[in-house]
Amino acid sequence: MPTPKAASSRTPDATRRSERSRRAIYDAALALVVEVGYARTTVEGIASRAGVGKQTIYRWWPSKSAVLLDAYLDLTGQAGQDGGEERAEPAGSAGLPDTGDLAADLKAVLRATVDELNDPRFEAPTRALTAEGVIDPELGARFVERLLEPQLRLYVRRLAAARDAGLLRPGADLRVAVELLVGPLTHRWLMRTRPLTHAYADELVDHVLQGIAPR
Incomplete structure (x- = not known):
């Protein structure tokens, strides 16, 4: 029977192996969905590319879509950590920046979104x-x-704080305002109608804020 010390020394190794396997599965899933498309990506293919057994994947996820979604969420989470405050990531748990300048804060977030959508690491899996x-x-x-x-x-929430401060029209529909910010950005990116730029993100913010400014 192993001593308590020997048993405990194996736990970190098992944890590291699990994390390595999870990381390999994420990388394999994202690579395959880019290379062959979602429809042709399979759990078997992900397992083979990651060098793990299919049962390992099914132990952690119920389906291919669950694997891919977690892999994508992990990718976006890493981007937020790598980019630090300059990225102004909208997915950050602390919320959007609040410097007191609503236009500047929204432009910073939309510019970070533009950078992410134009980044080859994100573009192909996001489109797929x-x-x-x-x-x-x-x-x-x-x-x-x-x-x-x-x-x-x-x-x-960021727009609501600005409305409470008297910076926006009291009756403005904030959900519609947000959709007017991100909807055109996403449409231009998806359809590739014109280049996705910081200047376009800034213009969207200016137009939307003009529409919901106090009258």
């Missing part, structure tokens, strides 16, 4: 998951619930 979310209602609903809605609520 966005397109599949339209076809696969379950994946689309999970994407909205776990990523989109939390981000939109952060925008709404």
Whole structure:
């Protein structure tokens, strides 16, 4: 029978192995969805590429869509940590920046979004998951619930604080205002109608704030 010391020394190794496997699965899932598309990505393919057994994946996730969504959320979470405050990530748990200048804060967040959407690390998997979310209602609903809605609520809270401070029209529909900010940005990116730039993000903020400013 192993001594308590020997038993405890194995626990960190097991934890590290699990984390390495999880990281390999995330990397494999994102790579495959870019290379072959969502429809042709399989749990078997992810397991083979990650060098793990299929049962390992099913022990942690119930489906392919769950793996891919977690992998994508992990990717965006890493970007927020890597970028620090300059990224002004909308998914940050602390909320949107509040410097007292609403326009500047919103522009900083939208500019960070532009940078992320133009980043090759994000563009292909984001397009693949966005397109599949339209076809696969379950994946689309999970994407909205776990990523989109939390981000939109952060925008709404920041606008609500500005409204309470008298900077916005009292009756303004803040959810509509947020959709007017992020909707055109997403549409231009998805359709590739024109380049996605910081200047365009700034223009969106100016137009939206003009529409909900006090009369």
